[in-house]
Amino acid sequence: MSAPVTLITGTRKGIGRHLAEYYCDRGHIVYGCSRGDPGWSRENYKHFVADVSNEGEVKPIFSAIRREHGRLDNLLNNAGIASMNHSILTPMDTVKKIMETNVIGSFLFCREAAKLMKANKYGRIVNFSTVAVPLKLEGEAAYVASKSAVEGLTNVLSREFASFGVTVNVVGPVPIETDLIRAVPKEKIEALVARQAIKRLGQMEDVVNVVDFFLKRESEFITGQSLYLGGV
Amino acid sequence: MQQEIVELIIKTAKELGDEELSLSQELNADTQLFGKDGVLDSMGLVTLIIAVEQAIEDRYEVSVALADEKALSQARSPYRSVTRLAEYAAGQMQDT
Ligand SMILES: NC(=O)c1ccc[n+]([C@@H]2O[C@H](COP(=O)([O-])OP(=O)(O)OC[C@H]3O[C@@H](n4cnc5c(N)ncnc54)[C@H](OP(=O)(O)O)[C@@H]3O)[C@@H](O)[C@H]2O)c1
Numbered sequence: 001m002s003a004p005v006t007l008i009t010g011t012r013k014g015i016g017r018h019l020a021e022y023y024c025d026r027g028h029i030v031y032g033c034s035r036g037d038p039g040w041s042r043e044n045y046k047h048f049v050a051d052v053s054n055e056g057e058v059k060p061i062f063s064a065i066r067r068e069h070g071r072l073d074n075l076l077n078n079a080g081i082a083s084m085n086h087s088i089l090t091p092m093d094t095v096k097k098i099m100e101t102n103v104i105g106s107f108l109f110c111r112e113a114a115k116l117m118k119a120n121k122y123g124r125i126v127n128f129s130t131v132a133v134p135l136k137l138e139g140e141a142a143y144v145a146s147k148s149a150v151e152g153l154t155n156v157l158s159r160e161f162a163s164f165g166v167t168v169n170v171v172g173p174v175p176i177e178t179d180l181i182r183a184v185p186k187e188k189i190e191a192l193v194a195r196q197a198i199k200r201l202g203q204m205e206d207v208v209n210v211v212d213f214f215l216k217r218e219s220e221f222i223t224g225q226s227l228y229l230g231g232v
Numbered sequence: 233m234q235q236e237i238v239e240l241i242i243k244t245a246k247e248l249g250d251e252e253l254s255l256s257q258e259l260n261a262d263t264q265l266f267g268k269d270g271v272l273d274s275m276g277l278v279t280l281i282i283a284v285e286q287a288i289e290d291r292y293e294v295s296v297a298l299a300d301e302k303a304l305s306q307a308r309s310p311y312r313s314v315t316r317l318a319e320y321a322a323g324q325m326q327d328t
Contacts, residue, residue: 056328059295066286111299115282163275 003044004215005069007031007061009052009109010079012038014178015128018204019076019211020045031065033058034079052079052105062112072116074215077106077127077150084184087141095142102146107153110168114161123166124215127154131174131232135195139188147172151226158224167223171210174230176202197231233325237288237318244287245280252279259314266311277311288321296324 006023010016011032017040020032024042032038033048041047046064050057065072081101083094106127117123129147132140151170158168174196175181175189193199206229213219214227238261245259253276257263264270266277281298289295298321302308310320 055297059297063289063295066289115285118279118282119286 004028004073005031005065005071006074006076007065007072007109007113008076008078009105010034011047012036014180015173015176015204015207016076016078019078019208022204022208023074028074029069031061033061051101052109053100055108058108058112062116066116071120071122072113073120073123075109075113075117075123075125076211077109077125079105080128080147080180082130082140082143082180084139084143084188086139090142098142098146099149102143103149103153106150110153110157114157114164114166117161117166118164121165123161123164124219125157125161125166125168126211126214127151127168127170129170129172129226129228131172131192131196131228131230133172134228134232135192137192154226155224162223165220167214167219169214169223170226171207171214172226172228172232173207174202174228174232176204176207193230195232200230202229234315234318234322237321238314240287240291241280241284241314241318244283248279248283252276261313261315261318263314265313265317267309270311281311284317284321288325292325294325294328296321296328298324 006028008016008020008030011020012034020030021042024030024044030045032045033050035051037049038047048061050061052058079101081098083090083098110125113123113125127150129151132144133147133151137144154168154170161168175192181189193201210227242259245253253272255271257271266272272280285296285298300310310316
């Protein structure tokens with residue numbers, strides 16, 4: 001069997017970078033993107049500078065994958081942004097940016113990936129939500145709205161893509177120490193962790209474990225599911 | 233250009249075969265694709281559109297999305313007939 005072809009969004013840093021390096025080391029051919037230059041490299045890794053919500057920048061990624069491999073096995077829609085702010089204090093521009101990156105970006109990648117995956121009658125898509133959705137976290141209205149949309153999108157696509165042999169699932173991490181939560185006050189994070197069944201921060205390995213599970217060939221009967229870490 | 237794309241669509245449909253598209257007849261320029269009297273069901277349409285997008289990319293090296301808001305509106309849908317789809321694709325290619 002040839003090496004799996006895996007596309008991961010938001011690979012410059014944080015969870016996306018970790019996933020990209022992890023799957024490269026596991027022998028995948030990994031394609032990644034982010035708005036900035038990654039500043040790291042790996043054999044078997046190819047980076048595109050692209051904003052996930054920009055159709056014109058995204059399409060060439062899929063053209064390249066099709067030209068170079070003729071198929072795509074896995075898509076991880078990791079790119080995402082957040083804003084911690086009371087809704088009353090949240091500017092419209094912030095709301096738009098969050099929706100564009102998290103919702104429109106995920107939609108666009110799912111749509112284009114499914115076209116490639118359908119041809120091969122095989123595919124695994126993992127979208128990224130957060131425990132802030134089930135916890136109804138105050139101070140993250142726009143972010144939670146966007147990730148709720150990602151979950152809704154996942155639910156419908158799991159049905160639309162089922163006949164293509166493509167599964168679509170969601171992983172919902174708890175707080176993990178990346179730039180995404182660096183600006184959030186410590187007490188806020190502690191209060192959030194206190195609401196988990198297992199009260200600790202998440203680790204990259206916790207996310208990897210769930211993604212690995214969704215990507216397994218044997219997971220062909222698992223779709224449209226949201227799996228939250230920490231017992232939320 | 234448009235005539236060329238008409239032929240490309242017909243060829244693409246033929247390559248997909250009756251099984252993928254559940255077609256009972258070969259397409260021609262006037263074949264009604266989708267909607268009233270259309271030969272394709274919605275899954276067949278999705279399959280054909282993906283294949284045509286890829287065929288256009290292979291032939292012309294431009295990447296188009298033949299997604300359209302008016303898919304389900306009978307009168308203005310670009311999926312109405314082979315000719316209409318070719319016309320629509322040619323328009324999209326000019327825009328990119
Ligand atoms: N860390 C947590 O506590 C946590 C918890 C729950 C869920 N999550 C989810 O996990 C995912 C990854 O988060 P993270 O913590 O790794 O965040 P991060 O450290 O802030 O990294 C975000 C990554 O996404 C890229 N990115 C952002 N906007 C983009 C855009 N418009 N187009 C392309 N790339 C874009 C960034 O690169 P550029 O800036 O170069 O574009 C960066 O590589 C997100 O979906 C997040 O919602 C994280």
